Amino acid sequence: MFRALDITTSLLTSIGRAGSGAGIAKLGARPEQMLEIYEFEACPFCRKVREALTILDLKVKVLPCPKGGERYRTALIERGGKAMFPYLVDPNTGVEMYESDDIVRYLFNQYGDGTVPMMLRMGPLTDITSVLAGLPRGTRGSRVTPSKAPAQPLELASYEASPFCRIVREKLSSLELPYILYNVGNGSPSRDAFVKRSGKMMVPWLSDPNTGSEMFESADIVKYLVDEYAL
Numbered sequence: 001m002f003r004a005l006d007i008t009t010s011l012l013t014s015i016g017r018a019g020s021g022a023g024i025a026k027l028g029a030r031p032e033q034m035l036e037i038y039e040f041e042a043c044p045f046c047r048k049v050r051e052a053l054t055i056l057d058l059k060v061k062v063l064p065c066p067k068g069g070e071r072y073r074t075a076l077i078e079r080g081g082k083a084m085f086p087y088l089v090d091p092n093t094g095v096e097m098y099e100s101d102d103i104v105r106y107l108f109n110q111y112g113d114g115t116v117p118m119m120l121r122m123g124p125l126t127d128i129t130s131v132l133a134g135l136p137r138g139t140r141g142s143r144v145t146p147s148k149a150p151a152q153p154l155e156l157a158s159y160e161a162s163p164f165c166r167i168v169r170e171k172l173s174s175l176e177l178p179y180i181l182y183n184v185g186n187g188s189p190s191r192d193a194f195v196k197r198s199g200k201m202m203v204p205w206l207s208d209p210n211t212g213s214e215m216f217e218s219a220d221i222v223k224y225l226v227d228e229y230a231l
């Protein structure tokens, strides 16, 4: 029952954003080095950037900054000057920035064909739909849960609009677990490599290099993360 509600509310969030971040758009240059983002799952502005990352088929290192957390929040304040999320770091160009609209525009200019999809270029309406879409999920993924820090980032194959992937990202976010996010939305050219590695096309898929564990199934992944990392 609880699980059904969990999936339904997550699905409502995806519907609230009209499925933005389910598939890819026209891709441009590919980054040589991995992008990094400081964010947290429940933040409506961060959602816009994560949608762009799926649409552009970009791999990114996620540094979760839930409220009350210190693992990456402190680092961001030192780096950028304030605790505001999202914050993008692109080591390929040396660009680092706050402001979701600026980040989205930058990403489509740099790694797409310069065209920002409609759901991400409606200004205040984009923000409002992202806020409203998040309501069914309450504060999940926004507040810190004490955890052990992993030596190496975990790896997650996901795409933004998947209701099952969201449930896993929320847990990674509240536990402040850094992870490499492989976006494999519909039409993604990264899917072949992912299937070769994981055995089938299903997300979420978690790989934890710290323990050698690899698994599908959002409920199993959430249980694993809590058992392994929550204090």
Ligand SMILES: N[C@@H](CCC(=O)N[C@@H](CS)C(=O)NCC(=O)O)C(=O)O
Binding pocket: 042, 043, 044, 045, 046, 067, 083, 084, 085, 086, 098, 099, 100, 101
């Ligand atoms: N205009 C900014 C707004 C960003 C913003 O207000 N982010 C909130 C989180 S949703 C924040 O950083 N709050 C401070 C905090 O969480 O400590 C943008 O679009 O990026």
